Amino acid sequence: MLESTTSRLLEEFRSGDRRACGRLVSVVENEGRGAAEVLSELYPLTGRAFRVGITGPPGVGKSTLVEKLARLCRDQDRSVGIVAVDPTSPFSGGAILGDRVRMPSLFTDPGVFIRSMASRGGLGGLAMRTREACDVLDAFGYDFIIIETVGVGQIELDIASTAHSTVVVLVPESGDAIQMMKAGLMEIGELFCVNKSDRQGADRLALAIESMLGLRSSQDGWKPPVVKTVGTSGEGVDALLAALERHRSYLVESDLMSARRKFRVRVEIKELVEEKLKQKIWSRPEVDARLAGLVDEVMSESSTPYRAAAALLEFIRADSREEV
Amino acid sequence: MARKLRILMAKPGLDGHDRGVKVVARGLRDAGFEVIYTGLHQTPEMIAETAIQEDVDAVGMSILSGAHMVLIPETMRLLKEKGAGDILMFGGGIIPEEDKKELYKMGCGKLFGPGTEIREIVDFLKEKFPDRT
Numbered sequence: 042m043l044e045s046t047t048s049r050l051l052e053e054f055r056s057g058d059r060r061a062c063g064r065l066v067s068v069v070e071n072e073g074r075g076a077a078e079v080l081s082e083l084y085p086l087t088g089r090a091f092r093v094g095i096t097g098p099p100g101v102g103k104s105t106l107v108e109k110l111a112r113l114c115r116d117q118d119r120s121v122g123i124v125a126v127d128p129t130s131p132f133s134g135g136a137i138l139g140d141r142v143r144m145p146s147l148f149t150d151p152g153v154f155i156r157s158m159a160s161r162g163g164l165g166g167l168a169m170r171t172r173e174a175c176d177v178l179d180a181f182g183y184d185f186i187i188i189e190t191v192g193v194g195q196i197e198l199d200i201a202s203t204a205h206s207t208v209v210v211l212v213p214e215s216g217d218a219i220q221m222m223k224a225g226l227m228e229i230g231e232l233f234c235v236n237k238s239d240r241q242g243a244d245r246l247a248l249a250i251e252s253m254l255g256l257r258s259s260q261d262g263w264k265p266p267v268v269k270t271v272g273t274s275g276e277g278v279d280a281l282l283a284a285l286e287r288h289r290s291y292l293v294e295s296d297l298m299s300a301r302r303k304f305r306v307r308v309e310i311k312e313l314v315e316e317k318l319k320q321k322i323w324s325r326p327e328v329d330a331r332l333a334g335l336v337d338e339v340m341s342e343s344s345t346p347y348r349a350a351a352a353l354l355e356f357i358r359a360d361s362r363e364e365v
Numbered sequence: 366m367a368r369k370l371r372i373l374m375a376k377p378g379l380d381g382h383d384r385g386v387k388v389v390a391r392g393l394r395d396a397g398f399e400v401i402y403t404g405l406h407q408t409p410e411m412i413a414e415t416a417i418q419e420d421v422d423a424v425g426m427s428i429l430s431g432a433h434m435v436l437i438p439e440t441m442r443l444l445k446e447k448g449a450g451d452i453l454m455f456g457g458g459i460i461p462e463e464d465k466k467e468l469y470k471m472g473c474g475k476l477f478g479p480g481t482e483i484r485e486i487v488d489f490l491k492e493k494f495p496d497r498t
Binding site: 058060062063064066067071073129130134135136137139141142145147148154155156157159161298 | 366368369391395397398401410414419422449
């Protein structure tokens with residue numbers, strides 16, 4: 042059951058109130074009471090937006106590119122939702138969310154909504170609830186949703202399963218052909234963007250990416266384009282947007298859009314079940330007490346973590362049988 | 366689950382002295398808050414819109430230009446107009462005592478001056494939002 046404050050928020054949200062939109066993002070971000078019900082209510086309204094992920098190492102110009110992409114979408118009269126993720130400090134739990142610094146021209150545009158998120162324990166380059174935040178913006182009616190990841194290294198790849206199209210942004214200094222062959226980041230790009238391409242080495246990097254892509258065993262028949270841009274001037278951003286549109290059409294025509302959606306729904310349900318199960322298990326005081334005993338056994342060297350885990354699993358199994 | 370305190374640190378108007386706001390932003394981060402920083406030269410309209418989209422608990426204004434009697438009330442007015450009058454306004458910079466009194470009367474939260482320790486600002490915010498972390 043929805044609480045009255047939440048249902049009032051939903052009502053305001055449906056009438057297009059931006060404050061309500063901001064607040065609902067907080068509700069899902071904080072997994073507050075009623076978050077699951079809110080997302081259920083909004084679910085029928087989602088699925089219309091095109092979700093684009095922008096990822097790449099720190100300082101390659103992701104935020105600047107996002108601003109230019111959003112501007113271009115606005116020129117075409119499309120509304121834009123932006124979710125920009127920055128890292129949470131593992132020491133203090135605090136965060137500086139500074140992606141907006143590169144986007145001031147969008148702040149007062151009624152067709153744009155920007156939400157900064159702290160990664161809060163998300164290790165894949167996104168926050169734990171980035172997908173849900175995108176769902177809220179999608180339900181609010183934004184046509185084009187841009188997700189900007191934290192500056193990533195090589196293996197923070199959650200964006201690939203969250204966005205429809207993932208753009209990997211690099212700069213001329215990003216590395217040579219060997220770097221381009223490595224696993225991880227380079228495998229998830231559906232588009233590649235060589236930003237700051239007014240600098241020396243841009244053509245060489247573009248070529249290295251192209252030849253890497255030539256070697257890539259293509260699973261789905263899409264050959265990722267390599268686009269050169271200069272974020273500060275906006276040069277090449279039109280080509281980037283055009284390439285994104287081509288990818289979108291390709292996804293729709295090849296039926297991959299719905300195949301991926303199906304896959305995502307499956308993953309989402311599994312994750313939700315896992316979370317619930319985890320919560321259910323660890324919130325039981327009996328389990329906690331048994332765990333404490335097993336920890337002591339390992340500490341006193343009368344057991345090992347492996348044996349302890351097996352014993353705890355057995356305990357949980359027996360315990361839940363009793364419950365049923 | 367207790368939600369994190371979200372603070373917008375804003376630098377309105379034309380002055381470019383952003384050392385103070387950066388030091389405070391950093392200090393609030395180290396206190397475990399989520400701090401949104403948007404850069405220099407913000408208009409009250411930009412600040413109010415950002416506060417709403419980011420759903421912050423408070424807006425901290427850093428003003429060293431002397432324009433605080435215009436910028437702070439105007440931002441508060443816009444927040445109210447947009448249905449977000451509950452967002453706490455506070456600030457810092459070079460603000461004379463008599464102006465502070467006037468701003469407090471309008472409902473502005475604490476205004477900190479030069480030499481303030483970060484801890485004072487953190488304590489002020491924690492006291493205002495006891496249910497946040």
